[in-house]
Amino acid sequence: MNARGSTTKVNRKALAVVWMIAAGVLLAACAPNATQSALEPAGENAEKANSLFLPVFWVAVAIFVIVEGALLFFAIRYRHRKGRDTIPPQVHGNTRLEIAWTILPAVILAGVAVPTVATIFELARDPGPEALEVTVLGHQWWWEFDYPEEGVNVPNELHVPTGRPVHLTMCSVGVGYENQLAPSECQGDEPVPITLGNSVIHSFWAPELFGTQDVFPTYARTLTFAADEPGVYEGQCKEFCGLSHAYMRFVVVAHSPAEFDQWVADQQRPAGSIEGAAAEGLRVFVEAGPAGCTQCHSVNGLEHANGEEIPGSLDAPNLSHFASRDCFAGCIFENTDENLRRWLDDPPAMKPGSWMPDYNLTSEEIDRLIAFLNTLE
């Protein structure tokens, strides 16, 4: 049996593989407009992680080149040559070499460990009183952002000022086997109510600003970050959480401090009463389905024509100022009439497992609802 291999083919093909890998790495550097890339940090939290990673990455590349290079070199240099059938000297080992290549990697790793440990503790540090406090609640399958000091509650979009640490306190909410309340750190002035969906583990991640933090039903977890520049930074849930795990997105919208204050003020404005054509939509909003949309949704300060306040619920996303937002339904749809129409027509068909049922609204009712929602600036 001929156990000989074709050595020149090995050379050429091995080189081909090496070039492919190199090309791939190069192409990686030229990433297209990735807006959720850990390689493009835009905030201190992500920057610290990245600046720790890059030197380690290059050390790893160096080790890769040396080890793979040695492998290729030995494979080529010590390949069997025809006609030379002597068995090579049976070398069993070299203790000094063993010690060396045990100690050297250990030293390199120790070098990596020191800044790693320092950064672990840095990132875990409490930001202090100047931080903006936001409570983050993970639902199936959307994110809720509650600003206790500002009295603002928004789904899908985490608005923050630049240059100021933001301190997130995070819990998962939902109904498990029985009704439950979220951990006390996530409670506001009023108890965080029973919410729709299962309370499972989620994970909050906007890679350009910060690495992920898992979110639990049993404890509150915290995360601190700051955005350097104004902009929109994308994120999504990172811990598998059921049918629509892929559809639990959000954005962090960073404003200059002045614009942030303006945003807060806008959010604090009550909706008031609704006039004109949109009033028809208000009626649908209050009456659709078994108990109206207000059974689960709410609009702050929404009033009937007679001035009576319309109560709502925070079980489902808060719809206050809906028209001012760019996305909805776990930030997977752009806020356009077309998307709204398809959503309202059959939510579970648009988002697997959606806890919002299909109320079999007529096309007319949908139009009116959309008109109403469009007035919620």
Next chain:
Amino acid sequence: MAQLGRSMDVHVVESEHERTSTGLPHLKLAMWLFLASDCLLFGALISTYVLYRGASRVGPYPAEVFDIPYTSVSSFVLLASSLTMVLALAAIQRGDQGQLRVWLLATAMLGTTFVGGQVFEFTTFADEGLTLTTNLFSTTFYVLTGFHGTHVVVGILMLLTVLALSFAGRLPPERAMTVELVGLYWHFVDIVWIVIFTVVYLIPTGTPGGAQ
């Protein structure tokens, strides 16, 4: 070329006469490895219990249902069964089939008493409102003691099997290792119970209501 011959008598591949690299018979080594593995099983269950100690949100709580004197007696019963097990092994090693059967039966009966005592204990708990799904304490307690109880039942089955083998004349002194192995298992189950009894029953859980 070797022949595949007829064995002259029943040839158990794993007999103690087989040459082994350590000198230990295969079955004994296997039993020790199995018991070591089983340690981790109980370790994980006991850890679960300890993790959730004091964390139940509703009662009944341990201090309300436990009857330490009662459980002490049943623990002593199980301990005594280890003694009878040792006596059974000594009997077969000196060739005394009669005594072997007596002590095997005694061990099995003491074990059954223990299990019966647990059944009574758990039905009492259930009457007092502590069922499997009542709270964290009941969940962890019943599953932990249930696993242990199952181990005891399996042990009783093994004891009765060995007893039957003895009555069938299939347990000569050369096969004392069979009794020794059952004994190893039985002592292990006993030791695990001592740990469970100490951790679950004896170490106080703190105030009911979970504050600890």
Next chain:
Amino acid sequence: MATVSVPGERRSWLVRRPRSTTGFWSWVTTVDHKRIGILYGITAFAFFVVGGSEALLLRLQLAQPEQEVVSAAVYNELFTMHGVTMVFLVVMPLSAAFFNYLIPLMIGARDVAFPRLNAYSYWAFLFGGVFIYSSFFLGGAPNGGWFGYAPNSVLDPTRGMTFYSLGLIITGIASTVSAINLAVTVINMRAPGMTLFRMPVFVWMGLVVQLLLAFSLPIITVGLTELFFDRRFHTHFFDPAAGGDPLLWQHLFWLFGHPEVYILILPAMGIVSEVLPVFARKPLFGYQFVVFSGIAIGFIGFGVWAHHMFATGLGPVANTAFGISTMIIAVPTGVKIFNWLGTLWRGDIRFATPMLFALGFIAMFVIGGLSGVTHAVVPHDYQQTDTYYIVAHFHYVLFGGAIFGLFAGIYYWWPKVFGRFLNERIGRINFWIMLIGFNLTFGPMHILGLQGMPRRIHSYPASLGLGFWNLVATAGAFLIALSVLVFLVNAVASFRRPAEMAADPWDARTLEWLTTSPPPEHNFDEIPVVHSLDELWHRKYAETRGGRVVPVPAGGAGDEHEAVADDSAGHGAGHAIHMPSPSYWPVVAALGLPIIAYGLIFNMWLVGLGVVVVLVGFYGWILEPSAE
């Protein structure tokens, strides 16, 4: 296979003891470790094809953004079953195939310590795997991920995760029992003169793996039991409303799960440690260090589990501790790699297909190992975790590592097991297509992860710019599938050739090559006496005073090697070899397990029936002598 039929004694009760060594039933009742190894191998490969098909569907769904090739519900089942299949039903049993076939041969024994228990392990594994897959037809397959995190795995309303918990308990029983069996075999059944440090590295890795299995499986068994109880009986182990902690599941899972990954890779490392010396014609460089590294990896492997949980908020102290322990475990891993390189250095390397796969293993495993070290940079792991960067890492070590290593073993030992070679040219095509396909599939995933693609997602938006590399990865996946097809062609074609194989076609170093290809049922006519590591090599070659390696003249020193006339029976019966007889009882006893499991899901009476079947099986077993 041998066509021996021993005229038998009838059993006077119950069922007649099976006798035949040919035909279908002879495979069902076999207790021969070699046949059981082949059964494991075939079954594992069948699951490999199934698990690979699941992967192809996943890749089709993800090839482009915002697709609906499969629904989210189906997608969740597919990625869960892909993981469960590849870990529990492919790599583990494929490793078991090699351990079962080779360990007795490599240590000069005639079988494992408990042959019927060995058969039981195989059947329990098969029934467990079939049980899990039956869920597709009985209410839905597991869909909570192979890692089954609570509370999601508890709350999921379909039956899948119940099948998951019970099915993995069954396969866990199979593996635990097999681990004890093989550990006793290695510790207790070595040929005279084979001290522990004269054992082949593959046997050493086997021993470490069995001990890892024996000590890690009980932990997940407890976790799975708790998950099952929460689902079926509404207990509160992971119920936040009652004060339960979902993190408990994660701890229990990863306390098993991390040793598990070493269980998955050490067998392949053992294979590579055997293949490299043979095809470089030099001994393994630093044998003791390779062995000690394997042992060290086994130990330290129990101390790194929470590196799968860096983002769960355990706190900076815990994250630091586990980050450091994870870095520590990279050291013995590196030592192995350097010793493999040392084996190649100044060798006389022939690129037969086993060697290609072994070299491929080293090349790919280095990449996977390096990306693993980057995970230990904890603050950046907050970015990497749960993204495709991690998917890339573990596929590099599990596919580029374990699977490539196992393929090296398949090509290397095929002539021993089946008496024919696999074709070299087709083997080379198999290797290169697999290597290229594999790198095309998983290389880009490093990039995708860092560019923001999380794991376990049904689809991703077009705006993220992830489409290109996903398409490349999908293309690569189909190349992998092609390479597996090429292998199957090679395998089937090999049986067209006559089974005329020498005992030692590769000029190898270990004892399995001392006996015929394939070996007789009793493995060795005479148990060899062992004088050194690489015993076979030293029987063939000696070193001259000038340091040259020369063949030992035939009829010379070789005949002085003693063999032990098999006296293991203690009967002094000359050369009579008593092999354990085939038996039905292991199958029966194993069959009780899925019956109990179905009963726990559907009907408690079935549980009773299952228990009866188990008891009948065990009593039949213990009352039956092992050999007749």
